Amino acid sequence: MAAAEPDERPPLDLVVELGETFKRLRMDRHVVLLRAYYRARTKGGTSLWDDAFVVEWFRLLRLRRHDSYYVVQPRNSNCRACGAAGRESYHYTSAVWPGGARMTCAACGAAWLELAPEGAA
């Protein structure tokens, strides 16, 4: 999973937007964990999620300012970098949510998104 920039703390308005997106996608467990993160940020305490993990979800669900971090490729596609280099693509699903998945290439580490046709998010 890609790390956040060192100075990047997820803006709270975007954290709220992420929570609304989780709700819309009925990702109830994520809503609970994000609430704990928000509480820890605003009132102190502990959270299972850290800043980098929250930023990663901004990227996966393509929230504003994070919508072009990952390239979106057609479903069942192969690693473009390996394809361009004439290598066979060996990739796996490294994250999945209703309407999308992140694919990661085991050969070169490239990652991309594949979205459901209706782009559920």
Ligand SMILES: [Zn+2]
């Ligand atoms: Zn690759």
